[in-house]
Every structure is written in C-alpha cells, then in structure tokens.
Amino acid sequence: MDVVGLLRRAAHAVPAAVAADGGVTTVDAREYLDHDEWETALGILVELGEAFTAEASFWDVLAQAARQMGLERTEAWCHWRRGEVLHGVIRADLQLVPPDDPGGRRTPIPGPGVLRPLWHLGDVTAVGEPELYVARLWVERASELPPGARGSVRLAPLSPTRWRRLAPGDVITMHERKPVAGTATIIQVDFPDGTG
Structure with a gap:
C-alpha cells in the first residue's frame, strides 16, 4: 500500500471525537493528505494515537508509512x-550521575530506544547482590540525554512481568557498570490487563 493509502487507513481508525493537543483531529490530517503534506499528516496521526487507546495495528500502519x-x-x-x-508503558524521571563520578556517562544517551542498560528494581540475588534487569530506554522530547x-x-x-509491581514514586537505579549510572523516579506505569 502506498503512503497516502496507509495514512488514510490510520486516519480511519481514529474515532471521530478524538482530538490531540491543540485540537487537531483526523479532519486536519485528511486535509494535509489532500494537499500532499504527508509528513504533517503523519505527525498529526501520531499525536492522535496518543489521545486514544490505539491498537498495535494502528502503530504498525504508521510505522510502515514512516x-x-x-x-x-x-x-x-x-x-x-x-x-x-x-506490554505496557513505563515512564520515569531519570537523573544521570555526573560524568566525572564513578558510573557517570561521558557520552549522551541516544534518544530513540537504542540503549539497553541494566536496572535495579530492589530485588537481590541469593547471595545478596542487586538483581538487575534489562530495559531499553527512550528519551522523551529530545534526541539525546547529555x-x-x-x-x-x-x-x-x-521481561515486563518483573516490572509490574512498580508504581509512581518508586525509585530505581540504572547501571552500565557496577556503579550506579543514574536514578529514575517512576512517574507512570500502565500495563494492559492480563499481559506483561
């Protein structure tokens, strides 16, 4: 399917009453499509996908268009x-350790979910060492985190199941080596029912 067909298909999946921040709707997305402004229409549809409970197939269609x-x-x-x-949404406020401290990064964290650090959620191993779990990290509203x-x-x-017990306000630590590389305070946790 071509880009226009994919974007029209995604627009059709958005309920008519849904509006994104600023009041944009599928009417706006379709108008941009009619004027061959595909990238703007895609941006609106991505925003609209945040404003309602979009299904996985909605995001598949937008990914294919992108x-x-x-x-x-x-x-x-x-x-x-x-x-x-x-699998669920986990958002956190992350404070990185200064670069000159043990565990501190000397390079920025790339924004689009490529870094896979280890996280300590509070569990310990049988010998009393911190139990660490892998999670990819996406920096919101920025191309990187300095x-x-x-x-x-x-x-x-x-392994999302291990993270289900987290709640807003919980503090977890990020590790790339033995010292702590950052401290994250959980601000949102939403898991779909019956999954994880």
Missing part, C-alpha cells in the same frame, strides 16, 4: 508505541 517516507525516528517511535500497547542531565524517559523491559 518507513516508506524515510522518517527513521518516527518509524522507531511507532514501533516503540506498538510495544507499549502490547551526560549528568535529567530528563523524562520511557522504559521497555525485556
């Missing part, structure tokens, strides 16, 4: 959101 348009970050975001539909910085992130755990 791929055909060569929009790698948007495609990656649509794949990420598809994963969240299936060393020592603070920002909102989304986490995609390798």
Whole structure:
C-alpha cells in the first residue's frame, strides 16, 4: 500500500471525537493528505494515537508509512508505541550521575530506544547482590540525554512481568557498570490487563 493509502487507513481508525493537543483531529490530517503534506499528516496521526487507546495495528500502519517516507525516528517511535500497547508503558524521571563520578556517562544517551542498560528494581540475588534487569530506554522530547542531565524517559523491559509491581514514586537505579549510572523516579506505569 502506498503512503497516502496507509495514512488514510490510520486516519480511519481514529474515532471521530478524538482530538490531540491543540485540537487537531483526523479532519486536519485528511486535509494535509489532500494537499500532499504527508509528513504533517503523519505527525498529526501520531499525536492522535496518543489521545486514544490505539491498537498495535494502528502503530504498525504508521510505522510502515514512516518507513516508506524515510522518517527513521518516527518509524522507531511507532514501533516503540506498538510495544507499549502490547506490554505496557513505563515512564520515569531519570537523573544521570555526573560524568566525572564513578558510573557517570561521558557520552549522551541516544534518544530513540537504542540503549539497553541494566536496572535495579530492589530485588537481590541469593547471595545478596542487586538483581538487575534489562530495559531499553527512550528519551522523551529530545534526541539525546547529555551526560549528568535529567530528563523524562520511557522504559521497555525485556521481561515486563518483573516490572509490574512498580508504581509512581518508586525509585530505581540504572547501571552500565557496577556503579550506579543514574536514578529514575517512576512517574507512570500502565500495563494492559492480563499481559506483561
């Protein structure tokens, strides 16, 4: 299916009453499509996908359109959101350790979910060592998180079931080596019923 067909299909999946921030609706997306403004229409549909409980197939269609348009970050975001539909949303406020401290990063964390650090949720092994779990990290509203910085992130755990006990306000730590690389305060946890 071509880009226009994919975007029209996605627009059709959005309930008529749904509006994104700023009041944009599928009417706006369709108008941009009619004027061959595909990237703007895609952006609106991504925003609308955040404003209602979109199914995984909605994000698949948008990812396919973004791929055909060569929009790698948007495609990656649509794949990420598809994963969240299936496995849940975990958002946190992450404070990285300063770069000169033990455990501190000297390079920025890339934004689009490529880093897979280890996380300590509070569990310990049989010998009393911290039990660490893998989760990919997506930096929200930025292309990267600089060393020592603070920002909102989304986490995609390798084993989501282990993360179900987290609640807003819980504090977890990020590890790339033995010292702590960052401290994250959970701000949102939403798991789909019966999954994880």
